[in-house]
Amino acid sequence: MKVLSIVGARPNFVKIAPLHRAFSQHHEITSKIVHTGQHYDPVMSGIFFDQLNLPKPDFCLNVAAGTPIQQIAQIMMEFEKVMLIEKPDLVLVVGDVNSTLACTLVSVKMNVPVAHVEAGLRSGDRSMPEEINRILTDAVSDHLFVTEQDAVDNLLSENVPATRIHFAGNVMIDSLAYYKEAIQNASILKTLELNAGSYVLMTMHRPSNVDGREGLERVLKIIKRLALLKTVIFPIHPRTWKNMGVYGLKNEFENIKNLKILEPQGYLEFLNLTKNASLVVTDSGGIQEETTYLNVPCITLRENTERPVTVKEGTNYLLKNADEESVALVTAEIFAGNCKIGQIPEGWDGKAAERIVAILREKYINSYVCDK
Structure with a gap:
């Protein structure tokens, strides 16, 4: 065969x-x-x-x-x-x-x-x-x-x-489980001088969030609000970085105190960052699954999700029409210890x-x- x-x-x-x-x-x-x-x-x-x-x-x-x-x-x-x-x-x-x-x-x-x-x-x-x-x-x-x-x-x-x-x-979880020890041993936190739980991890790449000025400005406001609470780590997708330049917003992002913009990370480094984050804010589908498996709170900035099990059973919060205020309210609940008690879905x-x-x-x- x-x-x-x-x-x-x-x-x-x-x-x-x-x-x-x-x-x-x-x-x-x-x-x-x-x-x-x-x-x-x-x-x-x-x-x-x-x-x-x-x-x-x-x-x-x-x-x-x-x-x-x-x-x-x-x-x-x-x-x-x-x-x-x-x-x-x-x-x-x-x-x-x-x-x-x-x-x-x-x-x-x-x-x-x-x-x-x-x-x-x-x-x-x-x-x-x-x-x-x-x-x-x-x-x-x-x-x-x-x-x-x-x-x-x-x-x-x-x-x-x-x-x-x-x-x-879920085969994506197969990789996460298989490389669990290697993920744990990744040195990215030491490199960035971070402690577990001391930061929020952010990823954004969906067209609705990063392909236009309105979406990028909304992301900018959300990051500014989160950065008042904790360091924000932002491994940035090449297209997102490019569009920041197209709309003249690079300097505004780079000047946010408590924001660290990184190049895209390797698999082990990124999962180590995910595992040790106090919160992940994303628009990615796969990250919704990984945070559910790792029992890390996740806020998804999208109007919908094709992975509803991460909301029903996992640690994912789907925020529609999200702005800095709605993200701040959910973040405050999570940081106060009132986050979801997730479970690992069947077959993961x-x-x-x-x-x-x-x-x-x-x-x-x-x-x-x-x-x-």
Whole structure:
């Protein structure tokens, strides 16, 4: 059985690492990694491969930057070449980035089965590019591996046959659990001269928050308010930093007392910062999951979330139409000790990849042997 696993952006690397490791435990499976190049900057890509012990990709598509449509089109054309060479039995995609959709469409058109890991997540907001990627990928994939019950319900409501849906758990948590000791030993707090619990960790990269002046000015006001209480650590996405310059706001951010702006961090360093933060303020999907697993309070600045289990069961607060006042009110409750008592959702136990590989082996190897 030959599997091509697709990576393109940082969250993909975290999810593919445990799957590739699980595939490699079985001699009858050949696991190859295709890197589309969607995240091509070394700080957004290379360091994650190193820290997650991922081998050098078998194929690098080296897709250039461009609009989402240009990027998807380029990935499709380059991935078709790989498919013609490799003729895989299965293509495995994760998450909801452009690489996920592009490679799925190529595979389906070439009659190769697709397994989508982290399927069924829905925000209900089709203005999000990721939402369209998720819906289209799920509609044509053969195997849908989900992380939470809401995802199962979403797929069933879209008339997806139950036989295609598998409740497997969360592979992102597999990586977190596997590298727990290495995360704990990361020296980032010492480097930044921080103590555990002494700071708020901030990440922002969604277009609604950072692609326009209004969103960036709102983030600026929120950080100013948080910085009155504790040091704010802000590992900054390249696009966010670029847009601060476009709107002439870099100096205003840099002049905030108690704000430390960092380059994007490696996987181990960032999770160490997350684990030891008193609060995380974000617009990221994956960080909502990681904070829930680590039992760290999280405020998500978005109108919706495709990961409602982090709000229902975890430590996540979803703040819609958030401004500095609403963030300050929730922060005050958290710092007063009145934060949520979260729990780890079902299947977030570090063994999701093993369950996924077991299901795929049963489908593509054991059933084939039995048929013979």
